[in-house]
Amino acid sequence: MTDEPQRGGRPRDTRVDAAILAATRTLLAEVGYGALTMDLVAGKANVGKAAIYRRYAGKQDLVFAAAVHGRTLDPPPDSGDLRTDLRWLVGGIARSLSSPETRAALPALLADVTADDDVADRFMRTFVAEERAYVETILDQARRRGDLRTPVDAEVVHSLVLGAIFARIYLLRKPADKAYQHEVTDLAAKALTEGAW
Numbered sequence: 001m002t003d004e005p006q007r008g009g010r011p012r013d014t015r016v017d018a019a020i021l022a023a024t025r026t027l028l029a030e031v032g033y034g035a036l037t038m039d040l041v042a043g044k045a046n047v048g049k050a051a052i053y054r055r056y057a058g059k060q061d062l063v064f065a066a067a068v069h070g071r072t073l074d075p076p077p078d079s080g081d082l083r084t085d086l087r088w089l090v091g092g093i094a095r096s097l098s099s100p101e102t103r104a105a106l107p108a109l110l111a112d113v114t115a116d117d118d119v120a121d122r123f124m125r126t127f128v129a130e131e132r133a134y135v136e137t138i139l140d141q142a143r144r145r146g147d148l149r150t151p152v153d154a155e156v157v158h159s160l161v162l163g164a165i166f167a168r169i170y171l172l173r174k175p176a177d178k179a180y181q182h183e184v185t186d187l188a189a190k191a192l193t194e195g196a197w
Contacts, residue, residue: 019045020052024066025101033063033105060112060119064127067101067109076138082147083189085138086161090185093165094176107170132158148192161188 023044027036042049056062113119136154164184168176
């Protein structure tokens with residue numbers, strides 16, 4: 001998350017940001033998603049609840065930011081090669097979804113998100129939009145280099161890559177290890193570059 005001015009124009013204290021996210025990750029490991037509350041996070045981070053609510057609309061936003069990724073993602077590096085860029089993307093998704101705090105939180109978090117239209121809409125406008133923009137950047141770089149022969153829908157690429165990693169970890173209950181990551185990357189790169197998409 002980037003420093004954003006507060007209402008009075010004062011920059012946000014990044015130490016508070018870090019303390020809130022660290023406290024959330026610790027509590028996910030200690031008490032789990034269901035028992036985690038804003039009061040517990042505030043106490044663990046040694047901040048007021050208002051500091052948390054200035055940053056996150058609710059528990060779901062906070063947990064996703066702490067366990068998966070914040071509201072902003074750094075632009076992906078342009079390696080000059082689509083397969084390398086995809087491998088970097090797949091590896092990042094696999095690391096994120098494999099972390100202990102993510103595994104502790106994600107199933108229940110997704111149940112909460114899908115049960116509430118307002119929360120689901122907020123997630124689409126923030127976290128999902130950030131991820132989609134990330135994929136679009138990789139595809140735009142590939143288009144400029146001439147790596148892609150046909151137009152590609154970033155939503156489809158995002159869904160297929162994310163879905164493959166998610167299914168491997170949470171449905172098949174297998175690790176998304178390097179061999180699996182390379183297989184997903186190679187299949188995606190082949191489909192994209194050979195126009196089979």
